[in-house]
Amino acid sequence: MRVLAVVGTRPNLIKMAPVIAELHRREREFEVLLVHAGQHYDVEMSQIFIEELGMPAPDYALAAGSGSHAQQTARVLVRIEPVLLEAEPDLLLVPGDVNSTLAAALAASKLGVPIAHVEAGLRSFDRTMPEEINRVLTDQLSDLHFTHSPEAADQLLAEGVAEEHIHYVGNTMIDTLVALRERITSVAMPQRLGLTPGSYLLVTLHRPALVDGPELAETVGRLDVLADFVPIVFPVHPRTRKAMDGLGLSFRSRGALIVEPLGYLEFMSLLASAAGVLTDSGGVQEETTYLGIPCFTLRDSTERPVTTTLGTNTLLGREPVRIVEIPELLSRAPARPHEEPPLWDGRAAQRLASVLARTAAVAAAP
Numbered sequence: 527m528r529v530l531a532v533v534g535t536r537p538n539l540i541k542m543a544p545v546i547a548e549l550h551r552r553e554r555e556f557e558v559l560l561v562h563a564g565q566h567y568d569v570e571m572s573q574i575f576i577e578e579l580g581m582p583a584p585d586y587a588l589a590a591g592s593g594s595h596a597q598q599t600a601r602v603l604v605r606i607e608p609v610l611l612e613a614e615p616d617l618l619l620v621p622g623d624v625n626s627t628l629a630a631a632l633a634a635s636k637l638g639v640p641i642a643h644v645e646a647g648l649r650s651f652d653r654t655m656p657e658e659i660n661r662v663l664t665d666q667l668s669d670l671h672f673t674h675s676p677e678a679a680d681q682l683l684a685e686g687v688a689e690e691h692i693h694y695v696g697n698t699m700i701d702t703l704v705a706l707r708e709r710i711t712s713v714a715m716p717q718r719l720g721l722t723p724g725s726y727l728l729v730t731l732h733r734p735a736l737v738d739g740p741e742l743a744e745t746v747g748r749l750d751v752l753a754d755f756v757p758i759v760f761p762v763h764p765r766t767r768k769a770m771d772g773l774g775l776s777f778r779s780r781g782a783l784i785v786e787p788l789g790y791l792e793f794m795s796l797l798a799s800a801a802g803v804l805t806d807s808g809g810v811q812e813e814t815t816y817l818g819i820p821c822f823t824l825r826d827s828t829e830r831p832v833t834t835t836l837g838t839n840t841l842l843g844r845e846p847v848r849i850v851e852i853p854e855l856l857s858r859a860p861a862r863p864h865e866e867p868p869l870w871d872g873r874a875a876q877r878l879a880s881v882l883a884r885t886a887a888v889a890a891a892p
């Protein structure tokens with residue numbers, strides 16, 4: 527089976543690295559070609575992950591770059607079409623919910639190329655989120671749905687997806703974490719930054735609803751006050767950096783460590799030893815759940831409810847005023863209270879490849 531795998535952003539790389547590695551390992555069954563749409567392009571948003579996660583260099587680089595949703599989606603759509611025509615894949619494999627995901631799926635569907643979606647069936651039920659539109663439409667276009675949490679199948683079934691097209695394989699992002707656990711530990715990032723393990727709050731924020739809106743200034747102000755009591759380390763996403771610079775926002779507390787986006791090993795080293803994490807990221811809600819680190823999500827909804835039912839995630843709402851509650855919430859958080867969601871075990875990519883191999887065998891049968 528010739529598989530054309532597509533990545534466009536930082537989280538796509540983390541989700542696809544183990545899948546690509548597994549397909550390469552099974553080289554007698556699969557040929558893999560990698561497309562990088564180039565939605566993320568800074569070294570610290572892309573190349574560093576390719577290197578740290580041991581991914582092959584992309585076979586095709588679309589260099590879509592930044593722009594409005596229409597511009598970015600359209601660039602990927604137009605630029606991937608000749609790739610699909612040249613590569614003639616048996617399957618397009620797309621992860622997650624970013625603009626590159628939807629654009630690649632749309633181009634493939636019009637050319638009759640079967641599509642498999644990694645991380646299918648997640649829903650926030652909030653259509654003001656660009657990702658929600660991308661998820662719903664990508665699932666509608668997909669032929670195979672790889673899910674990572676129990677409720678995803680219910681959602682897909684409710685939207686008319688046939689049960690035999692849904693495969694609960696587990697979480698490929700957690701595969702990456704399991705595979706790199708020792709290297710993450712050896713990075714010792716808190717010590718390198720002069721932080722005491724277990725004493726600080728790690729912060730990531732990048733959702734447009736928060737960082738491009740009126741709540742950003744209050745969020746920064748409240749974190750700045752909190753940092754006088756609980757050290758914070760905040761690797762700032764480029765969208766957030768742009769918004770902060772635009773509004774002239776900065777931190778004055780000596781307890782606030784504001785840094786550039788970090789590579790995967792450095793970031794996960796900080797996350798694994800944090801007292802807690804404040805975030806609006808999808809992936810971070812999952813990684814904290816897996817590691818049993820208290821997570822406070824500054825959003826009104828989550829498309830990953832399993833992180834609040836089985837995991838360590840608390841939805842604070844998009845309400846920066848609640849940042850003041852974090853010390854109290856941390857003091858009440860039980861030590862490492864968590865149950866890993868089923869099949870978040872480091873072997874999701876293996877199961878995914880086995881499903882693909884079975885699909886190929888069925889397709890090849892006379």
Ligand code: UD1
Pocket residue numbers: 535536537565566567568571592593598623624625626656657732734764765768808
């Ligand atoms: C995108 C995804 C979001 C995902 C996030 C992961 C969509 C709609 N959004 O959001 O779901 O959670 O990636 O991080 O697909 N920029 C740079 N350098 C880069 C990349 C971006 O400076 O390498 C800046 C540009 O100013 C750009 C802005 O960040 O306009 C936003 O980038 P974009 O990819 O459009 O959206 P994200 O906010 O990163």
Ligand code: UDP
Pocket residue numbers: 536537540730732761762763786787788789790791793794806807808809810813
């Ligand atoms: N991440 C990283 N460095 C950072 C911030 C995040 O390596 O400075 C990793 C982390 O593993 C996280 C993943 O990137 O789970 C996802 O990134 P992001 O939060 O940007 O995207 P989302 O998961 O919200 O789509």
